[in-house]
Amino acid sequence: MTKFNSDSFEKLKNIDTTGLKKGTTYTPPPTKNSSTLEHKSILPEKRSKTIIQLPAEKKRKRRAEYDEWLSNEPTEYHNPNPFDFIFLSNHPALYSDEEIKKFELVQDLFSGHLEIELTALTPIHIVGTQVPGNPGRSIGRSNFYNESVDYCIPGSSIRGMLRGFIEALTNGWISQAQEKEDTDPAYPKMNGQTNPHGRHIGFDSFRVTENTRGNGQKSKIEPGIPYAYKPDRTKGLDIASYLFGIISEEKGLSCKHKVEIEDAVFSGEALKDYPMVDINYTAFMGGAHPSASNWWYMVPSKILERRTGNGHHVVEMIGEGFWGRKFYFHQDPMECISFYKNPQRWQPNRPIYEYQAACLKEKSKVFFNIYVKRLSKAMLDLLCLCLMPGDNIRHKLGYGKQYGYGSIDLKIKKAEMRKENNNSPFDLYKEESWGFQNYNPCAWKERNSLKIEENYIIDEASLNNLAGILSWKPTESILFSYPLNSRKYFQTPIRYLEDFKPLNLGHLIGKNLSDQQAIDVARQLWSTKKTIHFPLYQARAKWYKEIIMKRKP
Amino acid sequence: VRILRSFKNGCLIQNLSFSFATLGSTYAQVGDLYHSLEIKGDKVAPYYHVPSSSVRGSLRAWTIEHLLPKDWWNIEDKLKKSDFPNNNPVYLDNILNLFGFAIEGAKKEISEKYTRSGRLTIRVGCFDFDQAMPSVDGADWNLSATNDFGPNNVARHIKPRNPLDRITHAAKEGGLHNFLEFSKGQKLHLTIEVRKSDKAEQDLFDQKLLKRWESEINSGVIRFGGLTGIGRGRAKVISRTITNQKKGGN
Numbered sequence: 070m071t072k073f074n075s076d077s078f079e080k081l082k083n084i085d086t087t088g089l090k091k092g093t094t095y096t097p098p099p100t101k102n103s104s105t106l107e108h109k110s111i112l113p114e115k116r117s118k119t120i121i122q123l124p125a126e127k128k129r130k131r132r133a134e135y136d137e138w139l140s141n142e143p144t145e146y147h148n149p150n151p152f153d154f155i156f157l158s159n160h161p162a163l164y165s166d167e168e169i170k171k172f173e174l175v176q177d178l179f180s181g182h183l184e185i186e187l188t189a190l191t192p193i194h195i196v197g198t199q200v201p202g203n204p205g206r207s208i209g210r211s212n213f214y215n216e217s218v219d220y221c222i223p224g225s226s227i228r229g230m231l232r233g234f235i236e237a238l239t240n241g242w243i244s245q246a247q248e249k250e251d252t253d254p255a256y257p258k259m260n261g262q263t264n265p266h267g268r269h270i271g272f273d274s275f276r277v278t279e280n281t282r283g284n285g286q287k288s289k290i291e292p293g294i295p296y297a298y299k300p301d302r303t304k305g306l307d308i309a310s311y312l313f314g315i316i317s318e319e320k321g322l323s324c325k326h327k328v329e330i331e332d333a334v335f336s337g338e339a340l341k342d343y344p345m346v347d348i349n350y351t352a353f354m355g356g357a358h359p360s361a362s363n364w365w366y367m368v369p370s371k372i373l374e375r376r377t378g379n380g381h382h383v384v385e386m387i388g389e390g391f392w393g394r395k396f397y398f399h400q401d402p403m404e405c406i407s408f409y410k411n412p413q414r415w416q417p418n419r420p421i422y423e424y425q426a427a428c429l430k431e432k433s434k435v436f437f438n439i440y441v442k443r444l445s446k447a448m449l450d451l452l453c454l455c456l457m458p459g460d461n462i463r464h465k466l467g468y469g470k471q472y473g474y475g476s477i478d479l480k481i482k483k484a485e486m487r488k489e490n491n492n493s494p495f496d497l498y499k500e501e502s503w504g505f506q507n508y509n510p511c512a513w514k515e516r517n518s519l520k521i522e523e524n525y526i527i528d529e530a531s532l533n534n535l536a537g538i539l540s541w542k543p544t545e546s547i548l549f550s551y552p553l554n555s556r557k558y559f560q561t562p563i564r565y566l567e568d569f570k571p572l573n574l575g576h577l578i579g580k581n582l583s584d585q586q587a588i589d590v591a592r593q594l595w596s597t598k599k600t601i602h603f604p605l606y607q608a609r610a611k612w613y614k615e616i617i618m619k620r621k622p
Numbered sequence: 623v624r625i626l627r628s629f630k631n632g633c634l635i636q637n638l639s640f641s642f643a644t645l646g647s648t649y650a651q652v653g654d655l656y657h658s659l660e661i662k663g664d665k666v667a668p669y670y671h672v673p674s675s676s677v678r679g680s681l682r683a684w685t686i687e688h689l690l691p692k693d694w695w696n697i698e699d700k701l702k703k704s705d706f707p708n709n710n711p712v713y714l715d716n717i718l719n720l721f722g723f724a725i726e727g728a729k730k731e732i733s734e735k736y737t738r739s740g741r742l743t744i745r746v747g748c749f750d751f752d753q754a755m756p757s758v759d760g761a762d763w764n765l766s767a768t769n770d771f772g773p774n775n776v777a778r779h780i781k782p783r784n785p786l787d788r789i790t791h792a793a794k795e796g797g798l799h800n801f802l803e804f805s806k807g808q809k810l811h812l813t814i815e816v817r818k819s820d821k822a823e824q825d826l827f828d829q830k831l832l833k834r835w836e837s838e839i840n841s842g843v844i845r846f847g848g849l850t851g852i853g854r855g856r857a858k859v860i861s862r863t864i865t866n867q868k869k870g871g872n
Binding site: 152180182216217218219223224225228229233236237243244245246247249250255274293294313314326328329330331332357359366391393394395396397437438440470489491492493494495497498503505 | 688689690691692693711713757777779781783785786787788789790791792794795796797805806807827830831834837841842843845850851852853856
């Protein structure tokens with residue numbers, strides 16, 4: 070068994086989590102209680118050159134552990150944030166080529182096609198041409214995407230949505246992450262005075278980044294994503310790449326896709342205009358601006374003092390490593406837009422504006438085909454389960470997910486397959502062997518039967534986490550909204566002398582914090598600033614503990 | 623810009639295959655589709671078409687993957703590695719007879735036994751639609767200029783694509799890329815010519831295979847060109863004419 074999971078993870082061999090050149094040994098800073106238990110590598114011994122010893126504190130906690138710690142938090146008056154994270158483990162689940170080959174030998178392989186009905190649970194917008202707005206408005210109108218004369222939801226959008234879901238569900242690689250071609254970090258340090266989204270601690274997706282402070286002091290910061298999540302065929306194959314393909318720089322290691330997804334084409338009669346909102350001059354509702362100097366996107370690491378260029382003495386919460394993969398909650402877009410449109414929620418110098426976007430109407434049905442090539446039964450069943458993930462989970466697609474747009478229901482209307490075998494090919498003269506037969510995929514409740522050897526393909530922790538975010542229950546009527554742009558939220562600095570020191574937290578400056586210590590610090594600073602610690606903010610939101618924490622797949 | 627040279631109708635033609643890419647970027651911006659030049663009277667005229675070699679490649683790959691066991695999909699490699707295989711798969715000979723085969727670097731007896739010329743010729747005619755400029759949607763392209771010199775014998779559109787970062791769900795920086803593709807509904811003529819063999823069994827194989835190709839094209843299994851992963855390259859046989867010619871003819 071060569072699969073990694075979070076529970077068994079203690080020690081990695083030859084996994085360069087530091088971004089250092091291979092062969093260089095990374096020695097983490099000395100910490101108490103560090104643990105270096107043996108664990109076998111996913112790699113053949115011949116590739117194993119470097120041994121990295123990670124302290125026990127570096128073991129990432131999954132969402133369920135945070136929910137347990139935060140289950141007794143008091144409920145405040147804010148709405149939950151519209152997105153949440155599928156918490157990462159320390160290492161993805163990878164399979165060796167030998168395992169895959171063996172697995173394919175014992176399973177029937179299926180080729181054929183699935184006819185899929187897509188129902189818009191909420192309006193869907195795929196961005197086409199955008200008409201510029203009047204002065205003060207970036208967008209005047211957003212048309213639906215079309216190719217030549219047809220309106221369509223592109224196969225590439227559906228494919229990206231499914232691949233992202235499967236990567237999360239099976240704890241696979243992170244196939245798309247911000248990366249620069251050169252040595253610059255993906256999230257570079259920027260001057261906050263010239264850029265409204267100034268980031269004074271640069272960090273990278275997969276590499277360690279060195280920052281130089283104003284006083285010349287240098288510091289290193291861990292990658293946003295554990296290096297083991299960077300796709301690398303020499304280390305194995307994840308489930309999503311097995312299905313959707315991967316290009317490898319290593320000769321002979323690229324894998325061709327086994328799943329082909331066509332466009333969902335429809336006529337213009339199914340379109341209708343719906344409102345979208347945004348703020349001019351800044352991508353408040355569209356652009357993510359992750360920062361390593363708070364714990365909103367990042368796992369808490371430590372607290373540092375900082376004297377700003379304006380002479381302010383503040384503390385900043387240093388985070389290292391993203392919480393996980395972002396997904397958006399389902400909600401009613403009309404209620405959400407009405408909430409945002411209230412002018413009292415916005416500062417006069419940053420007014421909100423509304424524009425119309427052509428959407429595929431709610432309850433509309435469109436159809437598309439998925440073709441599969443030589444998929445083993447377990448993989449075909451996995452694909453079908455991911456299209457229809459039980460009674461509760463529904464996917465989101467297209468633009469405006471943060472407002473509730475793009476919730477969809479997928480149904481397999483018809484599945485026709487024929488069996489193929491790698492060892493005995495077709496008989497050209499036997500007509501019946503070429504025919505496609507109806508195929509019945511396994512039911513959602515049988516999902517635990519999907520295994521590669523003795524390893525479950527579905528990562529249970531991720532599935533529970535996904536159910537918490539992607540559950541579709543309109544009767545719950547939960548409103549999700551971004552934190553307000555006002556005091557006690559993102560715009561509020563934590564002053565060292567006035568806010569931090571009186572709480573007797575000064576001794577924590579510069580120390581590596583445990584997960585629980587970080588929660589405790591955020592609790593104590595709550596009355597000063599609410600948007601410090603992401604899971605704490607969510608746990609204290611309306612409906613979160615009562616409904617969202619209790620959601621099950 | 624790659625320049626390929628080939629002979630057509632006795633004239634030296636330059637086939638220009640353009641692939642514009644920004645150096646250092648992960649994604650190539652494809653600026654044009656495959657097209658060739660032909661001499662019409664005293665003028666050189668460009669036209670879009672699907673290369674015959676692409677069609678042939680798709681049909682050959684499908685045939686090998688469906689009629690040979692997986693360990694024979696790389697036929698050349700398999701023959702080179704075998705001493706002198708005597709347990710050849712059932713249809714190996716038929717496939718080599720139809721498509722032809724050449725092997726380099728193998729033992730002499732292997733090379734002599736398996737090298738042969740093919741009997742299959744594929745010709746793809748040019749599109750006969752007329753659209754001067756590609757349809758554009760979803761991209762920041764503003765095509766208002768006229769197309770005085772480029773080919774215009776097919777409807778085409780520009781398709782944008784932008785992967786989303788899995789962590790932030792934001793568009794991946796530098797990931798926005800566009801490609802040009804032939805639009806749905808374009809028609810072309812495909813001529814598949816099979817020279818009669820001297821074995822009835824081989825001729826029967828050829829006929830069965832041609833019929834199977836048509837069925838597999840119509841059901842979406844055989845596709846042409848790139849990006850089949852996002853549903854591209856689907857074709858349908860609208861009408862078919864079979865012409866038998868006497869042996870000795872072409």
